[in-house]
Amino acid sequence: MLITKNKVNIFRIAAYSMPVLFVVLVIGWMVRYNCYHVLYYQEQMQLFRFDWFYFHQFLIIPGGLAEYTGAFLTQCYFYPWLGATIIALMLVSVYFLFGSICKRYGEKSCFFPLLFIPVLLLLIVFVNQHFRLSYLTGLIICLAGVRIYISLKHPLRFAGGLVIYLIVYIMAAGNAMLFFIMALIVELFAEKYPNRYIYVTALTVWAMLIPFFAFHYVYTANPREVFFALTPVDFLYPDMFNISAWLSFPILYALWRWLAARIHQRQPAVWTMILSCVLTISIIMGSMVFANNRRAEVITGMAFNIQNNNMEKALRLGVSYPFSNDLISYFTNIAIAESGLLPTRMFQYDQTGTSGLFLGWQESYSSALYIGEAYFRLGLIREAEHSAFEAMVGSPHEHNSQTLRRLVATSIILRDTALFNKYIRLFDRTLFYRTWAERQRQYMTAALADPEYALPGYPQQALCDNFFLNYGTPGFTLLKLLERDPGHRLAFEYLMAWYLLKKDVESAKKCFDTYFYRYQYPSIPVHYEEALLVYLSMNPTGNMRGQYPINELTIQRFNNYLQAYKLAASNPQLMQKLYQQYGNTYWFYVHFRESSSLQEKEDATNRY
Numbered sequence: 001m002l003i004t005k006n007k008v009n010i011f012r013i014a015a016y017s018m019p020v021l022f023v024v025l026v027i028g029w030m031v032r033y034n035c036y037h038v039l040y041y042q043e044q045m046q047l048f049r050f051d052w053f054y055f056h057q058f059l060i061i062p063g064g065l066a067e068y069t070g071a072f073l074t075q076c077y078f079y080p081w082l083g084a085t086i087i088a089l090m091l092v093s094v095y096f097l098f099g100s101i102c103k104r105y106g107e108k109s110c111f112f113p114l115l116f117i118p119v120l121l122l123l124i125v126f127v128n129q130h131f132r133l134s135y136l137t138g139l140i141i142c143l144a145g146v147r148i149y150i151s152l153k154h155p156l157r158f159a160g161g162l163v164i165y166l167i168v169y170i171m172a173a174g175n176a177m178l179f180f181i182m183a184l185i186v187e188l189f190a191e192k193y194p195n196r197y198i199y200v201t202a203l204t205v206w207a208m209l210i211p212f213f214a215f216h217y218v219y220t221a222n223p224r225e226v227f228f229a230l231t232p233v234d235f236l237y238p239d240m241f242n243i244s245a246w247l248s249f250p251i252l253y254a255l256w257r258w259l260a261a262r263i264h265q266r267q268p269a270v271w272t273m274i275l276s277c278v279l280t281i282s283i284i285m286g287s288m289v290f291a292n293n294r295r296a297e298v299i300t301g302m303a304f305n306i307q308n309n310n311m312e313k314a315l316r317l318g319v320s321y322p323f324s325n326d327l328i329s330y331f332t333n334i335a336i337a338e339s340g341l342l343p344t345r346m347f348q349y350d351q352t353g354t355s356g357l358f359l360g361w362q363e364s365y366s367s368a369l370y371i372g373e374a375y376f377r378l379g380l381i382r383e384a385e386h387s388a389f390e391a392m393v394g395s396p397h398e399h400n401s402q403t404l405r406r407l408v409a410t411s412i413i414l415r416d417t418a419l420f421n422k423y424i425r426l427f428d429r430t431l432f433y434r435t436w437a438e439r440q441r442q443y444m445t446a447a448l449a450d451p452e453y454a455l456p457g458y459p460q461q462a463l464c465d466n467f468f469l470n471y472g473t474p475g476f477t478l479l480k481l482l483e484r485d486p487g488h489r490l491a492f493e494y495l496m497a498w499y500l501l502k503k504d505v506e507s508a509k510k511c512f513d514t515y516f517y518r519y520q521y522p523s524i525p526v527h528y529e530e531a532l533l534v535y536l537s538m539n540p541t542g543n544m545r546g547q548y549p550i551n552e553l554t555i556q557r558f559n560n561y562l563q564a565y566k567l568a569a570s571n572p573q574l575m576q577k578l579y580q581q582y583g584n585t586y587w588f589y590v591h592f593r594e595s596s597s598l599q600e601k602e603d604a605t606n607r608y
Contacts, residue, residue: 090136475499
């Protein structure tokens with residue numbers, strides 16, 4: 001069946017309509033399932049500024065122009081829908097650029113699903129938090145260079161190839177190597193011409209010499225960065241999809257050239273086009289489902305909402321995650337503590353032990369930043385400042401808005417004008433944080449005028465004596481806080497939670513006796529009642545019921561629980577029923593949950 005104009009148009013319509021559908025799907029998918037751990041996270045991992053010093057930092061690194069362009073666009077992630085649109089349009093630009101390169105040597109519209117393969121691989125890689133937009137920017141610069149290169153005729157292509165390689169290297173660093181590989185493929189399939197091998201040899205030597213001289217005379221960077229910056233070789237934690245995305249371009253281009261040279265001008269049937277469209281849509285949807293990282297989205301989303309004082313949304317995100325996780329328990333406990341519900345609702349949520357109340361130290365950006373969140377809420381502002389500074393120094397990319405905003409907050413609470421002025425000036429040179437910076441100046445002015453001024457959304461600095469804070473003994477820290485300020489209700493609730501999670505009811509009882517009546521609780525919170533009943537069962541001679549007015553309903557429920565527990569111990573089939581009835585009690589936690597964290601749980605791997 002020979003080609004007809006109508007059928008060619010049908011295939012062209014399919015080839016151009018699929019990218020439009022792809023853009024719509026990507027925008028919806030990014031905003032719905034990758035809002036926090038891709039869009040908000042990457043926007044907060046930088047602070048793009050309009051000043052010469054900031055721009056100069058990019059000029060002195062390999063691929064700095066691509067990095068700067070990527071950072072400029074990433075600041076738009078401040079509005080998730082805008083960030084998602086930018087990502088979708090850049091991915092579809094890869095489709096059209098690569099298609100333009102391939103179709104230069106054969107208009108085969110029926111091959112259009114091949115063009116989606118590298119785009120979908122890049123889409124999957126985008127879910128990795130460390131995949132910055134600058135990587136995609138560098139790749140687009142490389143493809144643009146290839147497109148210009150193939151439009152040149154020899155002998156102009158000889159000089160053009162050397163010049164284009166140099167320009168691509170200056171702008172996109174290691175992506176020049178991809179340009180070099182695709183240029184070799186172009187010459188491999190090109191018609192034979194005089195001095196062909198001389199040119200290929202010269203281009204190869206040129207591709208080696210440029211990074212070599214850049215390493216010795218231009219950049220202060222290690223060889224890997226100079227040769228391979230903005231490629232999977234220099235990527236933090238590269239995976240199979242990251243590497244495959246880059247390699248797919250030369251492989252598919254060579255495949256297209258080979259197929260175009262062998263398939264005659266015959267047009268497949270229309271049903272083939274329909275099948276290709278259905279297959280492409282299925283692969284796009286399948287890639288999105290496969291790439292979803294629910295764990296990262298929930299954890300990053302909870303952190304974002306906690307930092308922005310949206311406790312209810314943080315709790316809803318935590319409940320949506322079906323597995324045990326230290327960080328999720330940690331943020332959940334902060335959210336319910338800030339809502340004043342730690343003594344009454346703590347065991348209604350999954351608890352992973354003491355490591356879900358205070359995080360242990362790990363040498364990572366997230367660890368340093370997240371550890372300070374609990375101390376910030378407790379009013380240990382110096383420790384929160386220290387954690388934010390450690391995170392800022394340990395940031396994998398640059399000094400970012402996330403840590404700098406926390407340092408602005410701590411400087412206001414501490415009334416430290418020198419530090420405040422140092423940090424706040426950086427936000428004056430941004431596009432989206434100028435209004436926020438002006439509001440912080442108003443807070444600082446009010447705080448300096450009135451030492452008792454309560455900053456909106458910020459905790460008050462706690463009264464405490466000087467002591468060394470040990471991350472391994474948060475119970476000691478809380479005791480020191482209460483000794484200095486017995487009225488610190490949040491410190492009391494955290495200390496009680498610490499003892500309960502350790503299953504140390506003796507210390508919990510002692511803490512309860514010492515501090516409970518200092519606070520205006522309308523009645524004994526239910527989890528404290530449950531703990532007191534556990535203590536009574538361990539010390540049957542104590543006359544606690546007369547000392548503490550435990551609710552009769554709680555006592556009856558405890559007796560019912562003991563009977564149900566004995567039945568479940570002899571009949572494991574009743575365990576699920578026991579969990580449904582009493583899984584939200586401290587008694588169930590004491591019997592069935594480990595208090596030593598998640599060391600043996602599958603989800604503990606890389607939990608920060």
